[in-house]
Amino acid sequence: MLIFYLLTIFASLPIIAYILAQKTNNKGIIFGSTMIILTICLVVFISKFALIGSVQKQTLSNKIFDQIYIDERISSEYLNEIKVILNEQELKNWLINFVGKSINLNKLNSAESLITFSEKFFNSNEEKLIFYGMYSTLRDAKFPEFKDSRLVIDSNSSTPCMVESGIVNLYIMNGPEIPLAKKDFQDFTDIQVTNSDSVIPGFDLASAHLNQETIEFDIDIICKDSNEIYYLKNLIVLDKNKSFNTYKIDLNEWLKKSQEL
Secondary structure, three states: OHHHHHHHHHHHHHHHHHHHOOOOOOHHHHHHHHHHHHHHHHHHHOOOOOHHHHHHHHHHHHHHHHHHHOOOOOOHHHHHHHHHHOOHHHHHHHHHHHHHHHHHOOOHHHHHHHHHHHHHHOOOHHHHHHHHHHHHHHHHHHOHHHOOOEEEEOOOOOOOOOEEEEEEEEEEOOOOOOOOEEEEEOOOOOEEEEHHHOOEOOEOHHHHHHOOOEEEEEEEEEEOOOOOEEEEEEEEEOOOOOOEEEEOOOHHHOEEOOOOO
């Protein structure tokens, strides 16, 4: 702001000279030059097209990208600065852009520091989905072996009837009641539950593998001929050495649901 005040004083000098002069034949030039200089001052410092603000943002952006290119954790000084010079929406857009660029360049230390910093700014349900999406993208980049985690129901599994349709839900044992994954199916011979079947991005089979969780799963099926409903509930201990797990269902695991009147 000091520069702004100095330029304003400089812009005022012609007016002061005009007032102090006893005579002048250049009134138009004096007022014209004064208005031009004042207009420049206003554009540079006040308007939404402020050049100084744009230069400051571009300089800060370049500093952060410099750290990303060498895969450094982004300095707290730069992170605090973007909170000061950016409005709320700009801040979120910048963070999404920086995280995406870091992951695309495989600069995962930078990406992790940015995501850690970002979490507190994504508060609404929609914004949390964006944040979890960034988090899961980083996780998949760090642990690609679990990117395609899946649970497959063995095609030789036994069922009490011809299956018309069904649904499978996976949960973390003793965890939240939100499903880790949820999937409807019609063909019982090809049931595969993957990360893409998660309800919340990042809260999926890959995260269960990484945390060596035990999975609770339940399956409901509707019989094709009788419309009877059968279900089963069981536990699966995920193999921490591989992302592909198979489960074979025995006939005695199925229980019949009572018909509601």
